[in-house]
Amino acid sequence: MxxxxxxxxxxxxxxxxxxxxxxxxxxxxxxxxxxxxPLELKELVKTVVGAPLRQASHLVExxxxxxxxCLKRLPYAVPENTALYLGxxxxxxxxxxxxxxxxxxxxxxxxxxxxxxNAANNMAAFYVAKLGGLRARNLTITQAELSxxxxxxxxxxxxxxxAYRQALVGGVDENSHPRxxxxxxxxxxxxxxxGEGSGWLLLSVAAEQxxxxxxxxxxxxxxxxxxxxxxxxxAAWRRPDEPLTLLPGFCIEPxxxxxxxxxxxxxxxxxxLALCGGFHSAAAFGLAALFDTPAAAGLYVHLNRDLTGHVMxxxxxxxxxx
Amino acid sequence: MSAIQIRGLGLVSSYGMGVACAVEGxxxxxxxxxxxxxxxxxxxxxxxxxxxxxxxxxPGAAGATAVIEAAVQExxxxxxxxxxxxxxxxxxxxxxxxxxxxxxxxxxxxxTTGEAVMxxxxxxxxxxxxxxxxxxxxxPVLTLTTACSSSxxxxxxxxxxxxxxxxxxxxxxxxxxxxxIALNGFHSLMLLDPEGCRPFDAQRRGMQLGEAAGAVLLxxxxxxxxxxxxxxxxxxxxxxxxxxxxxxxAMRSVMEMALADAGLQPADVALIKAHxxxxxxxxxxxxxxxxxxxxxxxxxxxxxKRYLGHTLGACGAVxxxxxxxxxxxxxxxxxxxxxxxxxxxxxxxLTEFRPAPTGxxxxxxxxxxxxxxxxxxxxx
Numbered sequence: 001m002x003x004x005x006x007x008x009x010x011x012x013x014x015x016x017x018x019x020x021x022x023x024x025x026x027x028x029x030x031x032x033x034x035x036x037x038p039l040e041l042k043e044l045v046k047t048v049v050g051a052p053l054r055q056a057s058h059l060v061e062x063x064x065x066x067x068x069x070c071l072k073r074l075p076y077a078v079p080e081n082t083a084l085y086l087g088x089x090x091x092x093x094x095x096x097x098x099x100x101x102x103x104x105x106x107x108x109x110x111x112x113x114x115x116x117x118n119a120a121n122n123m124a125a126f127y128v129a130k131l132g133g134l135r136a137r138n139l140t141i142t143q144a145e146l147s148x149x150x151x152x153x154x155x156x157x158x159x160x161x162x163a164y165r166q167a168l169v170g171g172v173d174e175n176s177h178p179r180x181x182x183x184x185x186x187x188x189x190x191x192x193x194x195g196e197g198s199g200w201l202l203l204s205v206a207a208e209q210x211x212x213x214x215x216x217x218x219x220x221x222x223x224x225x226x227x228x229x230x231x232x233x234x235a236a237w238r239r240p241d242e243p244l245t246l247l248p249g250f251c252i253e254p255x256x257x258x259x260x261x262x263x264x265x266x267x268x269x270x271x272x273l274a275l276c277g278g279f280h281s282a283a284a285f286g287l288a289a290l291f292d293t294p295a296a297a298g299l300y301v302h303l304n305r306d307l308t309g310h311v312m313x314x315x316x317x318x319x320x321x322x
Numbered sequence: 323m324s325a326i327q328i329r330g331l332g333l334v335s336s337y338g339m340g341v342a343c344a345v346e347g348x349x350x351x352x353x354x355x356x357x358x359x360x361x362x363x364x365x366x367x368x369x370x371x372x373x374x375x376x377x378x379x380x381p382g383a384a385g386a387t388a389v390i391e392a393a394v395q396e397x398x399x400x401x402x403x404x405x406x407x408x409x410x411x412x413x414x415x416x417x418x419x420x421x422x423x424x425x426x427x428x429x430x431x432x433x434t435t436g437e438a439v440m441x442x443x444x445x446x447x448x449x450x451x452x453x454x455x456x457x458x459x460x461x462p463v464l465t466l467t468t469a470c471s472s473s474x475x476x477x478x479x480x481x482x483x484x485x486x487x488x489x490x491x492x493x494x495x496x497x498x499x500x501x502x503i504a505l506n507g508f509h510s511l512m513l514l515d516p517e518g519c520r521p522f523d524a525q526r527r528g529m530q531l532g533e534a535a536g537a538v539l540l541x542x543x544x545x546x547x548x549x550x551x552x553x554x555x556x557x558x559x560x561x562x563x564x565x566x567x568x569x570x571x572a573m574r575s576v577m578e579m580a581l582a583d584a585g586l587q588p589a590d591v592a593l594i595k596a597h598x599x600x601x602x603x604x605x606x607x608x609x610x611x612x613x614x615x616x617x618x619x620x621x622x623x624x625x626x627k628r629y630l631g632h633t634l635g636a637c638g639a640v641x642x643x644x645x646x647x648x649x650x651x652x653x654x655x656x657x658x659x660x661x662x663x664x665x666x667x668x669x670x671x672l673t674e675f676r677p678a679p680t681g682x683x684x685x686x687x688x689x690x691x692x693x694x695x696x697x698x699x700x701x702x
Contacts, residue, residue, distance in 0.1 A: 137556045
């Protein structure tokens with residue numbers, strides 16, 4: 001089902017994608033040849049945030065760095081009345097495990113107060129708001145493989161309805177080691193590296209200084225045939241002769257991507273997952289990376305599906321440099 | 323902002339199955355405090371809890387799903403809606419997490435096999451998808467985890483989906499289970515009152531945790547009568563991870579935003595259901611917010627967490643269902659647990675039953691991470 005009754009355009013003013021190597025622009029990104037080693041972020045936090053975040057979880061660090069990079073790339077100060085939407089499929093994996101081991105037998109039986117506080121799934125959004133000076137709507141969406149898409153959808157809807165003029169939207173997930181432990185929470189193919197990362201977009205209703213446009217985040221019911229659904233979306237979104245790129249999400253099988261490429265020969269395929277690995281909110285990395293080191297102008301469509309078959313199509317336009 | 327119709331309510335709480343059980347308990351002035359039998363804790367004698375009867379439900383995530391579906395069935399029955407009426411509905415779930423379900427699975431396995439195996443803690447979104455599949459819901463499925471405001475925010479997001487025409491109906495669910503992790507955590511923060519919740523009381527010392535599932539069925543519609551969600555707002559108070567801006571200004575802001583969203587003035591509010599956790603800081607800030615926003619005379623206000631326990635992420639849907647149930651039954655419950663006015667707060671909640679008023683009712687929900695939500699409903 002999709003019904004977009006609000007016609008106000010939504011623009012992308014800034015973006016940042018933080019990958020599993022601590023990479024935050026194209027020159028630092030490299031293809032994963034396997035699972036990335038555990039990422040230590042304390043120094044990067046100090047560099048980007050300007051001070052250590054004592055007691056903060058790894059997920060909070062990922063969110064803080066990504067969101068601050070995004071806001072620092074904004075050519076103006078972000079207004080306080082900027083709504084925040086954070087999508088995370090697994091949220092506080094490591095802190096939840098930590099308090100579980102502390103409290104449950106054979107653990108010591110008592111929770112560390114700081115670990116308990118940081119295990120709250122909305123603590124990352126709190127830190128992002130605090131560091132960004134945002135005092136407005138603040139939602140953490142934990143909807144499995146479509147968490148970021150729903151965050152983006154809600155943000156765009158609030159902008160189109162006039163409830164807000166700016167929104168900061170992020171997708172953040174952390175992995176856990178070893179891989180066998182993490183695979184109890186996420187379904188990955190054997191050849192798929194387990195990733196983690198943080199992707200952020202600053203959305204606005206103002207056209208000035210825009211680097212891109214968010215066209216729509218479209219929800220498709222289970223069982224929808226992707227080829228006609230994609231054709232219908234392109235008919236609504238694509239300008240004549242506009243370059244077109246498809247970004248398959250981490251739940252789209254390679255064979256399915258190949259089928260789409262065969263059915264729609266004008267599609268260029270972009271495999272951003274090779275750079276960030278598989279995680280629930282990887283879409284945020286893929287979409288933000290289009291704008292943090294600007295990609296070629298054109299229409300980019302992200303496609304993802306959750307494990308029960310709900311599909312989300314996201315259309316964004318990278319605008320040519322002014 | 324156009325109103326959203328509240329078509330059905332469902333509740334599983336420490337009072338039993340159904341809204342009516344809770345309403346009768348609250349009408350009798352009887353707190354739903356129960357013994358804690360799910361597990362034992364070294365500080366068990368220092369806390370009060372609200373535990374529901376687990377006998378009808380399996381342990382773990384399957385149990386969470388079953389509890390939710392029991393609440394949903396009641397809401398559907400009230401709306402006289404068969405399951406196939408949910409095909410084009412949205413499902414929006416609010417919870418703090420499903421650690422309680424993982425903990426229950428761990429205990430069950432430990433008890434039955436002797437194996438202490440860390441469970442794959444169920445991501446909240448998967449429970450929502452499972453419930454949606456069971457109910458035949460094909461519309462949007464969303465899970466919000468914003469601590470104690472989770473299911474209040476779920477109500478707001480669901481209302482937005484309906485206003486935009488993205489679904490014909492929306493089923494909003496709040497669910498939370500008692501867990502030794504939550505009880506341990508709040509105990510380590512010294513936020514549990516051994517006497518139970520005493521909202522706005524001079525001797526209050528903290529919370530009383532509870533577990534429950536609440537379901538609220540919403541529909542878009544132009545009907546200006548019946549129970550309606552008039553509007554609401556959500557705001558992040560960045561003062562501190564676990565405590566509110568002391569002067570209540572952030573809480574006041576979210577209440578003001580909620581009033582603006584509903585097109586109301588403070589004078590239009592006939593009744594307030596406070597968040598009223600009984601914690602020192604939260605009640606102080608909420609009292610300051612209410613006092614400065616509404617001035618004198620204040621609308622009558624009450625708090626209901628001594629009845630139901632603080633059901634954390636579920637409290638938005640759970641307290642809406644129970645409180646609206648009381649209003650439908652014709653009464654406003656007093657703030658159970660309140661005995662001693664706190665001079666520092668300069669306000670005090672209801673101490674006696676009142677007839678349910680007509681007009682707008684404000685319901686407040688404030689959570690960790692400074693996540694606040696305020697709702698306005700109409701009951702007539």
